[in-house]
Amino acid sequence: MAQQNADRKPDLHPFFHPQTVAVVGASASPGKVGHTVLTNMIGAGFKGRLIPVNPKGGEIEGLPVAATIAELPRGLDLAVVAVPRRFVVDSLRELGALGARSAIVITAGFKEVGKEGWYLEQEIREVCAEHGMALLGPNCLGMINASAGVNASFAAGQPNPGSIAFFSQSGALCVAILDWAVGANIGFSKFVSLGNKALLDEADMLEYLAQDTETKVILGYIENVEHGEAFLRSAEAVCRQKPVLMIKSGTTAAGAKAASSHTGAIAGSDQAYEAAFRKCGIIRVQDVETLFNLAQAFSAQPLPHGPNLAIVTNAGGPGILAADDCARFGLNMARPEQRTVERLQAFLPPYAGFYNPFDIIGDADAARFRKALEIVIDDPMTHSLLVILTPTPQADVEATARAVVEVGRRRTDKPVFCCFMGMKGVHAGKRILDSAGVPCFEFPEPAVQSIKAMYDHFLRSRRGLPEPFSMERDRERAARVVAEARAKGTLEIVEFQAQEFLAAYGLPTPPTKLARSSDEAVAAAEAMGWPVVLKIASPDISHKSDVGGVAVNVRNAEEVRRTFWDITSRAAKLRPEAYVVGCLVQRMAPPGVKEVIVGFKRDEQFGPLIMFGLGGIYVEVLKDIAFRLAPLSARDAFEIVREIKSYMLLKGVRGEQPVNFEALERIILTISQVAVDFPEILEAEFNPVLVDHDTAIVADVRMTLHS
Structure with missing residues (x-):
């Protein structure tokens, strides 16, 4: 939590596992946010003390109502604040005075709406920081911890407990994903809408979830990271323990700032996020479907210990597609041992495919699938297994699904994935696989992509920490170059000024000399040897080629004199405001560089x-x-x-x-x-x-x- 003092960082256990929860702004009117939060807590099966707060008092949903915050017990674990914006600051101040440990501000209308809202958000942040109170939001959907019976949100639907944690800046995306996950029977360990991130942000979620025993894989949707260093520290720590998968939106160049260099023009925000994710080990995905495909794979299957994928299929075409995907994603097609081939030849039809992909022919029944799977998965060259089934008339889809589950359970050190192609004919088999934790896809590509992501994570998790690089350099000498530029009021240090800087870091450069006249240029060229390069030397001209300020392969004194005057006069004409010092003379690089x-x-x-x-x-x-x-x-x-x-x-x-x-x-x-x-x-x-x-x-x- 970058804004708060590290020694006052709130404990998030009461936030995710509260024993006492107050809903400030609870309502008896169905459809209102305060009513939905209250009924969601009841519907989640919350076992602790739940207290509605409403000035009217009485009862709501059979629960006694506190008319004011002052009536709440001291040391409250969690308060969900769903009151109009003008009451939020005072409500949090009262909760802080009572020693409340955490709060969720559902209310919108803060920094997302303009200057006034921004100042109000700063005020609620300061109030919570002063009292050491964890704050989620404002402008958020809320938080769900299904295993603890906590649904402190106004989302529709109650997700099942699971091993996938999800957090998002977008509340609307949370609503859609939650609805989809309930329909797909996907459970969550934690489900968090971050909102405006006034205090709790991605770094805090990662830090907590790294230690959360209920969470196997962490998912996130982010639009921006405001405290990059804290984010990187938290992400690096958690990625060594658990897979972290993220979608980063805003990937186009539309919001990129103009920059003066090639580097500045190319290195936009998206490249920075890509590099940040790579540095700390986050797996970046581009769409929600892939996000949850990978999440289910990581949460249900062991990591592959090698790059070799074996494919068992009852259809040649899909097997070839999977082999193509394997090459495209950077996996290897497992080469079976001769013993494996002989065992397959002993019972498969003679026209079957005995080398990967293993095509056991379209008339394969469940017994043939089972035996082939047992043989292929036993091969030491197989690191992961993909089972492809098409619903032929001879295929017993449900029996084959059960065979896959049983083979996978007996050999738990290798991941098993399925691709049951079709819809109606394979639906019952997919249901069996899903309930057993065997990822099943409609097409081979997402299955192979998931296996590749898991293998990459396996490699990274076993890679030691990088050794820091250190080098000798004369930092003071380099600092003098920077200070001199500052003293002259310039923001650019161009080539002829930077030679000292390069030398201070021991960077190799071609023989180079500043010539203030054509005579000096000739003398420099003769001293270093022909041919040479001439470049305009001006603190005001950074892109030399824009003014024709570079000439290569200059071979004699006459050419040097003529080129010197051509370059300097052209620069003076095209950039009359620029101060031209002269030309740099540089030895020409040898051919072939x-x-x-x-x-x-x-x-x-x-x-x-x-x-x-x-x-x-x-x-x-x-x-x-x-x-x-x-x-x-x-x-x-x-x-x-x-x-x-x-x-x-x-x-x-x-x-x-x-x-x-x-x-x-x-x-x-x-x-x-x-x-x-x-x-x-x-x-x-x-x-x-x-x-x-x-x-x-x-x-x-x-x-x-x-x-």
Whole structure:
């Protein structure tokens, strides 16, 4: 809980497992929120003391009513506040004075409606923080803990107890999902509508649910994270214990802020969330259907201990589709041992498929399915099993479903999934599988996708913590460059100014010299050797190519003089307000080098977002980019380089030597260190970084400071 003092952080056990609950604003009129909350608590089978609060007194639903908050017992565990907005602050203040431990504010009309509501929300936050009272909302649906008989919400329907926890910023989405889950017989351990998150937020939910013995898998829908560091800490801790699956909305570029660098233009909010989820181990999904497909898989089946999937099917076509999905999602088709093939050949028809996918033919009955499943799942090369059934006339769907359940129960160390294709003909079999906790899908793709997600989680859960990267650097020397730019009132540090900064971090650069005249340019070129590159040197011109400020492959003194005057005069004409210092003279890179870009942009929620991809002027067009959040580990640098689609170009094609990956990864780790060392740098970009089989050098650099 980022806003509250850590030593006053409320205990959420009374919130989720209350013994005394008050409904402030309870109503005797059906249809009103205060009435729905009260009847939901009764309908959930709450065993503790439930107290309606209404100025009229009397009884509601057979329960004695407290006319005022002052009549409530001290130390109340939970108060559900459903009163008009103008009474919320005073109600919470009275509850705090009575020592109430937690509150849910259902009432809307706070920061979501404008300035006045924002100030009211700050006030209720401060009141609850002052009294150490956990606060859910305002503007929320409420909370459900079915196993404790608590439904402190105004949602319709009572979900069953289960092992899936769900929290959401959207109350409307909560209503829809709850209705769907009740119809699909999906149970929940906890169900929470976060609302405006005045105090309790995603980080608090993750921290509590990590220790919740009733929860096996955690689901979330988020629109924004306001306290990124707290979120990352909580998520990293819980993802090492339990799978966390999330939908993040608002993924388009419509809300992205304009930025001055390639990195800034490309690295939007969605990339930051993607990198944040990856860093802490959250599994991101794109739609609600996939969210619950994965949730059911994680909650019901053991994790696969390897990537090998075996497919047993009574239909060749669906088996081939599943094999295609296996390749697409990055799993392996299990290669059976010879003993397995021989055992299958001993009883299957001679025209069956004895190699994965195992096609046991359309006339397979339940007994044939059972025997094939037992043999295939026993093979040590099988890590997970997918059973595909189509309702042929010979198929006994219900008996086959029972066979799948029994085979799976006897071999609980390997996950078993089903795809019973069809609707009416397979409905009874699906019901048997669902009740036994065997995930059953209509098509192979979501089954394979679920197995892949579970295997990825298995790998991550067994991976040790990344070793922190440390490097020698002269931070004071680099800080002087930043201070000098500040003193001059500039927000950009361009290439000719940044040479000292690069040297302070030991970053390799091509021989470079600032020339203030054409004579100095010739002398510099002759000293470093032909050919050379000339670049405009101006603190006011960051995109050199926009003013024709770069010339490559300059081969003699006459060309240097002519190019120097061409570049500087063109810059003066196109950018008359710019102060032109002269030109940088730089040794030309040898033939065969490849250009990549390394940069970072500081995200408001999560901090520095490191970017790597194909470099040069085409980076914004091709957008073959990978992202990570700083600080990076050596493993992060290794992975980010190999994540881009053009990685094979770096690895070498048609006899080319691979680039020096170690040198390239060192530059990526260095820019991560720069991002950590200098929070005043908003964006930084090394573009291009020239890399070949021998080395990697930073050929151009630009940094933008916070205003």
